[in-house]
Amino acid sequence: ATPTALLVGTGRGAQLGVLIKGPQVLESTRRIDTVVLDKTGTVTTGRMQLLDVRTAEGTDRGEALRLAGAVENASEHPIARAITTGARQELGELPEVTDFANVEGLGVQGVVDGHAVLAGRAALLQQWGLHLDGPLAEVKAAAEAEGKTAILVAWDGAVRAVLVVADTVKPTSQHAIAQLRELGLTPVLLTGDNAAVADSVAAQVGIDEVIAEVMPADKVEVVKRLQGEGKAVAMVGDGVNDAAALAQADLGLSMGTGTDIAIEAGDLTLVRGDLRAAVDAIRLSRRTLKTIQ
Ligand code: ADP
Ligand code: MG
Numbered sequence: 001a002t003p004t005a006l007l008v009g010t011g012r013g014a015q016l017g018v019l020i021k022g023p024q025v026l027e028s029t030r031r032i033d034t035v036v037l038d039k040t041g042t043v044t045t046g047r048m049q050l051l052d053v054r055t056a057e058g059t060d061r062g063e064a065l066r067l068a069g070a071v072e073n074a075s076e077h078p079i080a081r082a083i084t085t086g087a088r089q090e091l092g093e094l095p096e097v098t099d100f101a102n103v104e105g106l107g108v109q110g111v112v113d114g115h116a117v118l119a120g121r122a123a124l125l126q127q128w129g130l131h132l133d134g135p136l137a138e139v140k141a142a143a144e145a146e147g148k149t150a151i152l153v154a155w156d157g158a159v160r161a162v163l164v165v166a167d168t169v170k171p172t173s174q175h176a177i178a179q180l181r182e183l184g185l186t187p188v189l190l191t192g193d194n195a196a197v198a199d200s201v202a203a204q205v206g207i208d209e210v211i212a213e214v215m216p217a218d219k220v221e222v223v224k225r226l227q228g229e230g231k232a233v234a235m236v237g238d239g240v241n242d243a244a245a246l247a248q249a250d251l252g253l254s255m256g257t258g259t260d261i262a263i264e265a266g267d268l269t270l271v272r273g274d275l276r277a278a279v280d281a282i283r284l285s286r287r288t289l290k291t292i293q
Contacts, residue, residue: 012288016280019256019269026285028267029251031232035180035278036223036245038237039191039201042255043275044167046078046238050086051148052164054139064161066091068153071110071117074100079151080108082165083119105192105216105241107151115155119163121194125154132159139164147200149193174205176275181206183282185234190214190222192241216241223248236270236278238262253278 013020020026040046055064069087072080074097087094097117100110106127107120118125122132122140132140132152136159140150143164153161177187188209189202198212211222219237223245226233235242235249238258243265246252254266257273270277 013268013281013284016284017271017274017277018281018284019271020281021267025251025267026288029234029282029285032185032234032251032282034186034188034226034231034233036188036190036226036233036235036249037177037207037275038219038235038239038242039189039193039198040078040167041238041258042236042242043173043189043201043205043207044169046167048078048082048149048165048167050082050163050165052139052143053086053161054136054164055161056134056136056159059160061161062091064153064163066094067112067115067117067155068119068151068161068163070094070097070112071100071108071119073097074110075102075108077102077108078167079149079165083151083163112155118154119151122152125152125159128154130154130157130159132162136162144194144196147197147204149197169201169204170273170275172274172276176279177205177207179276179279180282183279183286185282188226190219190235190245192216192219217244220244220248234278234282236275237266238273253281 037043053061055061065087069084072083095112097110097112102108106124109118139162143150148164148166151163152159180187187207189207190211191198195212198210202210223233232250234251235245236253237246238255240259240261243261246265252266253268254262255273256269256271263269
């Protein structure tokens with residue numbers, strides 16, 4: 001490969017809204033056969049909205065929103081922002097949180113007004129011996145069946161509320177995934193979210209292979225496993241939790257709209273956060289390499 005032809009490819013990439021770390025990157029895209037896509041912020045906008053607040057019998061709705069909003073105020077996660085924004089709209093100022101901890105891929109915990117509050121996945125609450133049953137379990141199941149995410153909120157030793165949040169699929173995702181298939185690539189959806197939500201998003205954009213409920217630290221293991229099966233893997237992601245997987249992949253594509261850590265870990269940045277730029281990048285590298293050969 002002549003460096004000049006590769007550099008031409010690199011310059012063309014910039015026009016397409018793709019930033020390429022170095023000319024050598026284009027070469028590694030040649031063998032790619034599998035494209036692993038993070039869900040939140042990559043296939044979806046990551047702009048979540050709080051749609052519903054449901055409480056257990058005897059629990060005040062405002063109280064649930066106040067405690068959940070306060071504890072999520074200390075988190076940067078898109079789900080946290082949706083909950084805090086929704087809570088502020090209804091209640092105005094939120095109380096302070098102390099002893100805050102972010103439990104990566106599971107949720108958050110903290111102390112608000114003397115209550116130890118947990119908000120997140122069922123797996124987080126299980127760590128504290130808390131389980132969901134009765135009408136709230138039905139609320140959770142119904143929300144997830146519709147592709148929404150249910151966040152469980154517990155304080156004073158019981159699960160007392162379910163907050164329903166939803167994210168929307170980017171309007172360009174479906175088209176981009178169809179084009180990846182046309183290039184002979186297999187798309188795989190990878191997410192820490194639950195299987196019901198993941199399946200719903202996958203169906204909306206035309207992805208058959210779904211790997212859900214993956215802890216942030218295990219995303220890299222999924223990439224390694226696929227590589228172990230002989231696949232050449234491109235990973236597309238936006239979050240801190242995607243950084244190790246982006247670095248491990250044969251080709252790491254980070255969303256320009258994502259976190260700096262993810263952008264640093266990738267080989268290539270999709271400036272506008274549009275998945276179609278990933279397709280352009282792969283096409284471009286194939287064309288560039290053909291010119292060289
Ligand atoms: P993804 O892999 O789709 O980017 P994450 O790994 O960031 O998702 O999160 C996985 C799941 O963990 C979320 O769907 C949510 O259920 C839970 N979670 C993560 N952070 C929070 C938070 N701040 N509040 C509540 N739940 C959270
Ligand atoms: Mg993400």
